[in-house]
Amino acid sequence: MNTSLSITENIQDWLLTIMPASAASITAMALIAVAYLTFFALAGLFLVLMERKVAARFQLRLGPNRVGYYGLLQTLADALKLVSKELTGTVKADKFLYNLAPYFVIITALMGLAVIPFSGSIQAFDINIGIFFLIAISSVGVIGILLAGWGSNNKFAMIGAMRSGVQTISYELSVGLSLLTMILLTGSLQLSEIVAIQKDGWLIVQGHIPALIAFMIYMIAGTAETNRAPFDLVEAESELGAGFHTEYSGMKFAYFFLAEFINMFIIAAIAVTIFFGAWLSPFGITDSLPWLGVFWFLGKTLVIVFLMMWFRWTFPRLRIDQLLTLEWKYLLPLNLMNIVLMALIVWLNLTIQF
Template identity: 75%
Template sequence: MNLLLTITSTIHDWLFDIMPVGAASFVEMLLIALAYLTVFAVAGLYLVLLERKVAAWFQLRYGPNRVGPAGMFQTMADAIKLVSKEMYGTNRADKFLYNLAPYFPIVTALLAMAVIPFSEQFQAFDINIGIFFLLAVSSIGVIGILLGGWASNNKYSLIGAMRSGLQVVSYELSVGLSLLTMVVLTGSLQLSEIIELQKNGWLIVQGHIPAIIAFIIFMIAGTAETNRAPFDLVEAESELGAGFHTEYSGMKFAYFFLAEFINMFIISCIAVIVFFGGWLSPFGITDEITWFPSVLWFLGKVLVMVFLMMWFRWTFPRLRVDQLLNLEWKYLLPINLFNLVLMAVVVWLGWTITY
C-alpha cells in the first residue's frame, strides 16, 4: 500500500502548500468523507448483487443476468429506479420523525466504518477505544427503526419496530461479551493494535477454545443484530407486510435497505479484525512484500464472512419470537459469561499460543 500512502501524502502536502492550515484541514476532511461515502455506496450496491447471486446459487437458478455483463449493473439500475420513485407516506404520520428515521442507520453505519482499518494506511480514525466506539455507535442505529415504525402510524410497522428494539437490546449483550472475551486476550481496545498482535498468529488460534466459542457466538449474535434471516422477525413479510419500513418508499426505503447490507459488512469486518488478523496475510505470505496491497487480504476475508452470513439466510428457517429470545437469554448469554471467565483463566495461566 505504499502507492496509497504516496498519493495521500502528495495530496496532503499540495493542500497545505496552496491553502491556509484551517482551510486545508477542512478540505482534507471533506475528501476523506467523500472517499468513505464512495466505499459505502459501492459496497452496498454490490453486496445486494452478491446476495442475489448467492441466493440463485443455493436455489439452483439464474441470478441477475440482464443489466450489464453477468448482471453487474443490476443493482445500479435498482438504485436509479428507487431515486425516481414517488415519495409517499400516511396522512397521520409524524412527519418530522418519519423523515428523520432513515438517516439514523445510514449515519451510524458511516461512523462505524470510519474506525475500521482496511489496511495499515487506510483508516480514517484510529482511536484507542475502537471496539468500545463500535459497540456504542452500533446501538444507535436501532433508534431509526423505532422512530420509523412508530412515526409511520401503521400497526405492522410499530410491531416490527418493537421487535427490533427487543432483538437488538438482547443480542447486543452477546456481541459485546464475545468481543470483551477477545479484549481480555489482547489487553487492548484499539483495532490497529489488535491486528498488530496477530503477526504471530490469528487470535482465534492464539485464544484456544474460548476464542472459537467467542467467534461462533459473535457471528450468531451479529447476524441477529443486523436483522437478517433467520432472525428477520423485524421485517417478516408473511406477518407484517414489510415490517418497520412498510410505509417507506423511494430513497427513504433505500436507506434502510442499504444500511442492512452495510451493517452486515461491518459485522464481517469486525470478525476479521478481532479473530482473523485483519489485513495480515495467512502465515505471513505477503507481509514482507511491500508492493502487495494488504487491503486485498482484508476484503477477501470479509467476503468469506459475508458469504457465511448469507449462507445462514438460505439455510435456516425463520425463528419465532420466543425461540429468538430463548436462544439469547437461555443459551448464548450463559455460555458467553462462562467463556469470558474461561478466557480470563487461560490468559492468567499463560496458556495462549505464541509462535
C-alpha cells in the same frame, strides 16, 4: 481521538502545500468523507448483487442475468429506479420523525465504517476505544428503526420496530461479551493494536477454544443484530408486510435497504479484524506489498459475508420466543462462562507462542 493512519496524514500534508492549515484540515475531512460515501454506495450495490447471486445458487436458479454482462448492472438499475421513484408517505405519519429515521440508520452505519482498518494505511480514525465505539454506534442505529416504526403510524411498522428494539438490546449483549473475551486476550480496545498483536498469529488461534467459541457466538449474535434471516422478525414479510419500513418508498426505503447490507459488511469486517488478522497475510506478503492488504482484508470479509448469506438461505425464521430463548438461556450464559475461561488462560499465560 487520534486521527490515523497515513492516508489521513498524507492527504492533509499534501493540502498544506497549497492552502492554509485550517482549510487543509476541513478539506481533508471532506475528501475522506466523500471517499467513504462512495465506498458505502458501491459496496452496498455489490453486496445486493452478491446476495441475489448466492440466493440463486442455493435455490438452483440463475438470478439476475439480463441487465449488463451476467446481470452485473442489475443493482445499478435498481438504484436508478429508487432515485427516480416518488417519495410517498401517510397523512397521519409524524412527518419529522418519519423523515429523520432513515438518516439515523445511514449515519450510524457510516460512523461504524470509519474506524474499520482496511489496511495498515487506510483507516479514517484509529481511536483508542475502537471496539467500544463500534458497540456504542451499533446500539444507536436501532433508534432509527424505532423512529421509523413510531413515525409511520402503522401497526405493522410499529410491531416491527418494537421487535427490533427487543432483538437489538438482547443480542448486543452477546456481541459485546464475545468481543470482551478477545479484549481480555489482547489487553487493548484499539483496533490497530489488536491487528499488530496478530502478526504472530490470528487471535482465533492464539486464544485456544475460548476464541473459537467467542467467534461462533459473535457470528450468531451479529447476524441477529443486523436483522438478517433467520433473525429477520423485524421485517418478516409473511407477517408484517415490510416491517418497520412498510410506509417508505424511493430513496428513504433505499437508505434502510442499503444500511442493512453495510451493517452486515461491518459485522464481517469486525470479525476479520478481531479474529483473523485483518489485512495481515501469511508469510508477511502484505508487509512487503502494503497495497495488497486492502484486497486481503476485503477477501476475508467477503468470506464472512458469504457465511452470513449462507445462514439466510439455510435456516428457517425463528419465532420471537425462540429468538429470546436462544439469547438469554443459551448464548448469554455460554458467553459468561467463556469469559471466565479466557481469563484463566490469560492468567496462566497459555496463549500460543509462534
